Amino acid sequence: MRARLSQSLRAWVWGVVGSALLTVGAWAIPDFSGAPFPIYEKLHNLPPAQRTPAVQKSLLERSGEVLAAGLNRYALDVRYANTIQRICANLEPNLGSIFPQAGGIELRFIEQMPPYRGSYPFQSNYLGRYTPTAERLVLSSLAVNDSYNMFSLHRVILIDSFLLDALYRVAQYKAFTGNYDNPYEQALASYAAGLSSYAPARGSVNKFSDISTGLLVRPGASVDNPYLPFNRSYNIFSTRSGLTWDQRSFHSIEREGGRWANPAHLPVPKGYDPNLYEREAQRSFERLLAPILCHEISHCLLEHARQRLEKTFSLKTRLDRVMSAQEANAQVRRYLNENLSNQQEREADIYGAKLGRSIGLRVQDFEEGFWFLNLIEKSQSKVNVIDSHPQYIERRRLVEQVYSGQDVSWAQTQHWSERESSLESAPQG
């Protein structure tokens, strides 16, 4: 499973200079497969002084391409637009004080289809006010549905609908029972993990405007059907959780008094009454989602993708002294295909915590988000030994350190266990 997942992930983020939240599920977009280290190949011959601006320009272009490809293939999910926009509006004024290089950066969530220019599919230069720029980080939610994930790459963040729906259900259950460690969450986690090995016969939808409340496609689009087969989801829940569900409850997400599309058919917790608990669930959802967004935004604003690429150039120079050009290229490709380093993940956790603290999130909010992600990873049949996201306890400790005012700087994280590529220690010329 690992091989299949990482291959698809590669196809999607072309060398993981982007970051994925989990190793569960994968977003496969054909446009990106067979594109080995594209920026590297284009830029590696430039003199070092010209590289940094060239890398930044390429990463911006690539952010736009990733976004356009996502919009062409998947339905746009605007069901959680209010919540995500509220989080972004709270974060935006604080970015400059936490990321000194990132003052004035705008966070823009796509809450309607980009303007049509009469030409399809979407191109990266047709995204209008949703074009990623040096000063604009664009966030988007897409109904991918055979994955459970979030991706960030330089100036774009893509959030899977299923992640949002599952967190929403966790929030509902918490509002309902007052705790977050419960059989319902376990069932959700099994379900998320179960989907990662699921290759759906997806079919496609092809219809103007709304395909369901809150899911949008462009005119004339043929996008992947965002709905999972009902019996699939029903079976996973009933067999893995031992719980039974009211079938009707599979078909909508109760939200703000309205009934919204529920493409992954996630059942409402049994006994849940939206009239009593919905307002608290909304608040709880925002507090679960915000820490995750803070982490991904940190990857972007800390320029992790650029760092990874630039490291590649020096790596290649070293490798060229000790092996053939062909071998060196193969090594470089391997390096680019690995996950972001552990160090970068910790750095995103530290800065994510700083961001979260700046908008009044509590340590508990981080803990609950980490807890659920951890449940999903535990539910996977195979433990992924090279996953570079720090584990639940460790991550919580890091957040506590930031909140208690300790200066947990990047340099201080260096002594922690390194699981970076052995290529890091490639022979020095």
Ligand SMILES: [Zn+2]
């Ligand atoms: Zn990360």
